[in-house]
Amino acid sequence: MTWWSTDDEDDEPEFDESAVRVRPSRRGSRPRTKQRPEHADAVTGMVIGVDRGRYSVLLDENGPDERVITAARASELRRKSVVTGDHVDLVGDTTGDPGTLSRIVRVGERTTLLRRSADDTDEVERVIVANADQMLIVVAAANPEPRIRLLDRYLVAAFDAGIRPLLVITKTDLADPAEFLRNFAGLDLTVFLSGEHEMPLDEIARVLVGHRTVFVGHSGVGKSTLVNALVPSAKRATGHVNVVTGRGRHTSSSTVWLRFDAADLPGADVPGAATGTGWVIDTPGVRSFGLGHVDRENILRSFTDLDRLAERCPRGCTHLPDAPDCAIVEAVEAGELGETGAARLESLQRLLTTFAGGGPV
Numbered sequence: 001m002t003w004w005s006t007d008d009e010d011d012e013p014e015f016d017e018s019a020v021r022v023r024p025s026r027r028g029s030r031p032r033t034k035q036r037p038e039h040a041d042a043v044t045g046m047v048i049g050v051d052r053g054r055y056s057v058l059l060d061e062n063g064p065d066e067r068v069i070t071a072a073r074a075s076e077l078r079r080k081s082v083v084t085g086d087h088v089d090l091v092g093d094t095t096g097d098p099g100t101l102s103r104i105v106r107v108g109e110r111t112t113l114l115r116r117s118a119d120d121t122d123e124v125e126r127v128i129v130a131n132a133d134q135m136l137i138v139v140a141a142a143n144p145e146p147r148i149r150l151l152d153r154y155l156v157a158a159f160d161a162g163i164r165p166l167l168v169i170t171k172t173d174l175a176d177p178a179e180f181l182r183n184f185a186g187l188d189l190t191v192f193l194s195g196e197h198e199m200p201l202d203e204i205a206r207v208l209v210g211h212r213t214v215f216v217g218h219s220g221v222g223k224s225t226l227v228n229a230l231v232p233s234a235k236r237a238t239g240h241v242n243v244v245t246g247r248g249r250h251t252s253s254s255t256v257w258l259r260f261d262a263a264d265l266p267g268a269d270v271p272g273a274a275t276g277t278g279w280v281i282d283t284p285g286v287r288s289f290g291l292g293h294v295d296r297e298n299i300l301r302s303f304t305d306l307d308r309l310a311e312r313c314p315r316g317c318t319h320l321p322d323a324p325d326c327a328i329v330e331a332v333e334a335g336e337l338g339e340t341g342a343a344r345l346e347s348l349q350r351l352l353t354t355f356a357g358g359g360p361v
C-alpha cells in the first residue's frame with residue numbers, strides 16, 4: 001500500500017550489493033596479482049547528480065579548484081550502485097573540461113543510506129541519498145491537513161537510515177499545530193514552526209550548517225517555498241545549468257543538491273546571525289516512501305533509552321502492550337522513564353506496529 005500518488009517512478013531500481021552481507025567464498029578471494037592496480041593516483045569527490053549512467057561529481061569542495069566533473073562507473077565496480085552523496089575515487093581526466101569523462105573506480109563506505117521501496121510490500125529498495133545526516137520533514141499545519149501516519153512514515157525512514165529527523169511545520173498562520181504535535185511529544189524531535197510571514201530561517205540555518213540535510217514533504221506543504229527562502233540562489237539557477245548545485249539540469253535523479261550558505265539569508269549581517277555552509281538535498285521526484293525494506297531493530301535503536309532496556313526483555317519480545325514481561329513496558333509503568341516515558345513508548349509501539357510488520361524485534 002502506498003500513501004500517496006506514485007506517479008514518480010522515473011528512476012531505475014537500485015540494486016545495491018553493499019546492503020547485502022555476502023559470505024566470503026569458500027575458495028577464498030582471488031590472488032592479488034589478478035586484481036587491477038590500486039589506482040593510487042585517484043582523486044576523491046562527492047556525487048551530486050546522477051543522470052542515465054553519468055555522474056556529476058564535485059571535486060575540491062570549498063577549495064581553490066572546486067569543480068564539477070562528469071564521470072562514468074568503471075566496469076570493475078560491477079553492479080555496485082553509485083548514488084548522490086557517495087564519496088567516490090576517480091581516475092582518468094578529472095579536469096572537468098568540456099567533453100571529458102572521468103571514471104569512478106571506488107565508492108567510499110557510507111555512513112547513512114536513505115532508501116525507500118515502491119510500496120510497503122516491496123523489498124526492492126531504491127536509494128534516495130547516501131551520507132545525509134539529517135532529514136528535515138516538512139508538514140503543513142493545514143492545507144493539506146497534517147497526518148500522524150505520514151509523519152510516522154518519514155520518521156521510520158529516517159530512523160532506519162540512521163539519520164536525525166527535524167520537523168518544520170509550515171502554514172502555522174492557517175492553523176495551530178499543537179494538537180497534532182502532541183502525538184510526537186515523546187520523540188526527540190526538533191520542531192520549527194513557520195508561517196507565511198514568519199519563517200524561522202535563522203533558527204533553521206543553525207541546524208543546517210555543517211550538515212547534509214535531506215528535505216522531504218508531501219506536495220503542497222510549502223517545501224519549495226522553504227527551500228527557495230533558505231537557498232535563494234536555487235531560484236535563480238532554474239532554467240540554466242548551475243554546476244555547483246546541479247539545479248536546472250535535466251536529471252533523472254530524485255535528488256537535487258543545493259549548497260546552503262547562511263550568508264545568503266536576509267539578516268545575515270545582523271550580529272549573532274548564523275554563519276557557515278551545509279547542503280540542502282531536495283527530493284522533488286520522491287512522491288512515495290514505501291517502507292518494505294525497514295529493519296525493526298533500527299527503529300528500536302533510535303529510541304536509545306528504550307533500546308537499552310530491551311536487553312532485559314524476554315527473547316523475541318515484541319515490546320507491544322500485550323507483550324508478557326516486557327522490560328520496557330514494565331519500566332514505563334513503574335515510572336522509571338519519567339514523564340515522557342509513556343509517550344515515547346507509545347510512539348515506539350505505533351511505529352513498530354504500523355511499519356515493521358509482526359514478529360519479534
Ligand SMILES: Nc1nc2c(ncn2[C@@H]2O[C@H](COP(=O)(O)OP(=O)(O)OP(=O)(O)O)[C@@H](O)[C@H]2O)c(=O)[nH]1
Pocket residue numbers: 170171172173174194195196197217218219220221222223224225226
Ligand atoms: N498560508 C501559507 N501558505 C504557504 C506557506 N508556505 C507555503 N505556502 C503556500 O503553499 C503553496 C504550496 O507551496 P510550495 O512551496 O509550492 O509547496 P511544495 O511543498 O513545494 O509543493 P510541490 O511544489 O507540489 O512539491 C503555495 O501556494 C505557497 O505559497 C505558509 O507558511 N503559509
Ligand SMILES: [Zn+2]
Pocket residue numbers: 310313314317318319320323325326327328329
Ligand atoms: Zn520488550
